[in-house]
Amino acid sequence: MPAARRRLADPMPEAKPRADAYVGLLGLSLVAMIIGIAFLLLDYSSNSGTPSKPAPYKPPAAAPPGP
Numbered sequence: 001m002p003a004a005r006r007r008l009a010d011p012m013p014e015a016k017p018r019a020d021a022y023v024g025l026l027g028l029s030l031v032a033m034i035i036g037i038a039f040l041l042l043d044y045s046s047n048s049g050t051p052s053k054p055a056p057y058k059p060p061a062a063a064p065p066g067p
Helices: 002-009 021-046
Strands: none
Touching: none
């Protein structure tokens, strides 16, 4: 009798889901985010902590006189 119960409980075994293109896109976006975070950390660590002084303002040169 246990064999009959086993057959009735699970008549069709389910197949494992297969990976498709969307799984590849998820992996690609994960790699891109990791690379972006690495660049962000590199940029953040390159700053010395003290802000640099802005360049002094130079007014634009006067326009040459017309003919």
